[in-house]
Structures are given as C-alpha cells and as structure tokens.
Amino acid sequence: MSDRKFRYLLIPVAGVALILTALVALNTRHHKLNLSPRKLFWNSESTNLQVGAQKAPWTGWDDKKWFGISTIDPNDKEALIAAGCFVDPTTYKPEIPVNEPLPDTANDAWERMYNSCVDITPPMLTRCPIPNAYHGVFGDGMEFKFHHYVALKSVHDVLKPFAMYIHGFNFPMQSELFQKAIQDFNLILVPSRKADKVFHLDVKVLEHQSDILRMEINTVYGGIYSDFDVFWLQPLHREQSEITDFYKEFLDGEHETVLAGQSPQNGVIGRVANGVLINKRCARFMQDWYKLYLLFNDQDWEFHSVILPHILWKTIGRTGSPADELVHVEHSSMQQPSYDWRSLIHTPRGFTEWNWTQNIACHLWIREYEGRDKLNFESIKTVNDPIGRMARYILWGNKKEKFDMNINYFINETDFQEVKKRGDSD
Numbered sequence: 001m002s003d004r005k006f007r008y009l010l011i012p013v014a015g016v017a018l019i020l021t022a023l024v025a026l027n028t029r030h031h032k033l034n035l036s037p038r039k040l041f042w043n044s045e046s047t048n049l050q051v052g053a054q055k056a057p058w059t060g061w062d063d064k065k066w067f068g069i070s071t072i073d074p075n076d077k078e079a080l081i082a083a084g085c086f087v088d089p090t091t092y093k094p095e096i097p098v099n100e101p102l103p104d105t106a107n108d109a110w111e112r113m114y115n116s117c118v119d120i121t122p123p124m125l126t127r128c129p130i131p132n133a134y135h136g137v138f139g140d141g142m143e144f145k146f147h148h149y150v151a152l153k154s155v156h157d158v159l160k161p162f163a164m165y166i167h168g169f170n171f172p173m174q175s176e177l178f179q180k181a182i183q184d185f186n187l188i189l190v191p192s193r194k195a196d197k198v199f200h201l202d203v204k205v206l207e208h209q210s211d212i213l214r215m216e217i218n219t220v221y222g223g224i225y226s227d228f229d230v231f232w233l234q235p236l237h238r239e240q241s242e243i244t245d246f247y248k249e250f251l252d253g254e255h256e257t258v259l260a261g262q263s264p265q266n267g268v269i270g271r272v273a274n275g276v277l278i279n280k281r282c283a284r285f286m287q288d289w290y291k292l293y294l295l296f297n298d299q300d301w302e303f304h305s306v307i308l309p310h311i312l313w314k315t316i317g318r319t320g321s322p323a324d325e326l327v328h329v330e331h332s333s334m335q336q337p338s339y340d341w342r343s344l345i346h347t348p349r350g351f352t353e354w355n356w357t358q359n360i361a362c363h364l365w366i367r368e369y370e371g372r373d374k375l376n377f378e379s380i381k382t383v384n385d386p387i388g389r390m391a392r393y394i395l396w397g398n399k400k401e402k403f404d405m406n407i408n409y410f411i412n413e414t415d416f417q418e419v420k421k422r423g424d425s426d
Helices: 003-029 037-041 077-082 106-117 122-127 146-159 176-185 206-221 284-295 303-316 349-353 386-396 413-422
Strands: 133-138 163-168 188-191 223-226 230-232 257-265 269-279 327-330 361-363
Touching: 106 206, 106 284, 133 146, 133 206, 146 163, 146 176, 146 223, 146 230, 146 386, 163 206, 206 223, 206 269, 206 284, 206 303, 230 386, 257 303, 269 284, 269 303, 269 361, 284 303, 303 327
Parallel strands: 133 163, 133 223, 163 188, 257 327
Antiparallel strands: 223 269, 230 361, 257 269
C-alpha cells in the first residue's frame, strides 16, 4: 500500500494511540496527584476513557423528546438549575480580596470538576439543553479594547443570553470602556484561579492558561464560551417554527457539545478550535478532553487546544457514529474564514471571495493584523471591509434583520461620502 493510502489512516490510528497513551499516563500518575483512580473514570459513561464502568440505569425519555431534544428552555435559568443542567458561577464564593485570583490549586480545580460531575449520568445529560449563558475568560492584566466591546455586544444583542459571566482577576476597573461594557451588558465578574498549573504540570504560556480555564469553567457550569475577538452574527437558540436547514438550533440538547471546525492541514489532520465552546454542564466529551491535559506540554502551541479535540472527535464522535450525540462540529459557520484565510476578514477581498450568508459567528484573528486592534467608535464608521461592516451591524444595525455583508451599514451619508472620496473598493 502506498504512503498516500496510509495517510488516511493517520487520524484514527493517532486517536487510538493517544487514548492508549492516556490510559497508561492516567494509571501511573494518579499517585502523584493524590487522587483515587476511580476519579479518572467516574460514573458518567466517559466517551473513550471509561474502563469497566457499569452503564447507568435507563430512566426513559418523556414522550415529547423521544428524538433527544430537551423540553427545558435554554433561557430558563431557574428550571435549568432545578434540573441540574446549570450551576450559577456566583454561588462559588470563597473569601478573597477584591479583584484577586481564587486561591484554588490545580488539584482543587480537578476536585471541583469531579464533585460536580460524578453523579451526572447519560440520561440526565439527555434531559438537559445547553444553557444560553455566556462565559468569557479575562486574561491577567489584559487591556480591554474596542473590538472586545463589540464582541460582547454581539453576544448580548445576538445570542441574548440570560447572563454574561466574565471570569478572571486583575480586571481593568479603571478603564472607562470596560465600565461601559459592565453597565451596557450587565456583566457579572467572577473570580477565577490563576491557571499556572494543570494537574501537576506547570503552565507558563498565558494563552494555555486561558485554554485550561475555559475548559474548567464551561465543563463545570455549562453554556457558551467564545474569545473576545469573536463576533456573533446569528443566534444559537431559535423558536421551533424558525428552525430550518439554513437557520439551525444548537442549544436544544441534541448534542452535548458543539465545536467549531477549521480547515485541515495538507488534507490530513484538521483542527477543531477552542475559540468557541458550546456545551452542556459535565458534557462527556469536555470531561475527557480535560483529562487528557495529563499529557500536556507547554511547549506545544496548539496540540491540546486544537489538534487533540479534532483527534477525539474523529475517533469517537463523527456524524452518524453511535457517539454522535456527544459532539457536533460545525465546519464552516463559526471559525471561518479560518486562520489561513484571515485576510478575507480584514480586506475588501472578503466581500467577493467568501460566502458570508453561512456565518453564525466570525473569529477575527485580530492579533495577526497590525493596527486592527486600534479601531474605535469613530474610525469603525468608515472602515470598508468585512470587519467594518460586521462591527457597524453589531453596534448600530437592526438585529431583527439578518446580517447581510452586501449592506455597508454606514450610519449616515457623510460616512458614505468619506469612503467614496477615499476610493475604497468593494
């Protein structure tokens, strides 16, 4: 068999090898973590790390959801809490100084996840929708910028969550823009730990610390996470009468986890990025993904955050597989244009070279474009490229109407004439 034929076996073979390696690591390292081995294989029918566990007793579905759709409203916070489908982050309140990190260690974080999820069974997960609650993770000392504000406004106006929780510490409380965001969107600031360790492993790269926190937060509480440079253009939850092949529903509970795909590399190993995480509380895919951080290497930029979830998905959760309920990957609507095609977001080329009608969200990859993070409320009025039109729609457009990239969303004739005078092309 040629090398070309073998290459299509790389993903499943890599997945099996990874899981076997993880099992060995989990078995040998639990002593160092001072954890019982059973905590690494708890009673939740783990997607691929479960060994010898008994299946939870079948309790049946009610007749309204025989096809796996939850009858609980993703926006009904009280009903979600009563059913065990959501935990309010503000209920975890250790005594700490204002704007300081939680004293929790990596082991504390693991114990919290274990204690939160150990009694969650597959039938319980089936009954739950994904809560329409937003979680953002604020980096230590991060500057709050204009595009962060627009991203949060898109969450508030388009997703319409019942709550917006911003997890972190060392918030920029002196920033007028941050204070404006708190007031405009009713942001709830929640202290987080400093994720400088995961299990017993050191984590020094700040982006990796954020990766770990978002995993811990979304798994324990349930809801929607997105980076602060993600613009939302369509809602994730719709009334039943609004759902079509084009207008999808993501929070009804059909899948425990929804992830955003990116383009493959060389046609072999693709990416399932963690810039967007949409999942039920204690979703099994999320639990197993987090457990595999026992193999974490801080020197590897994207393996655990991007490549590993893709391997797990390809191994156990492909569309049509028995584990399809565990995870669904949106290929083209949440992280596209991908990193490799990010110029289509930041230049007029994107008007004609990308089909924006499919976009539920857009990850801006804004750090890769010098000066783009310097935009403000005034300059954005005449930016004539996709990011400009998306931002103007989010800031001043009619959210009752679907976003249309063919509309420039200029707020007055003066702005239009300014762009025309510069000769900006579409």
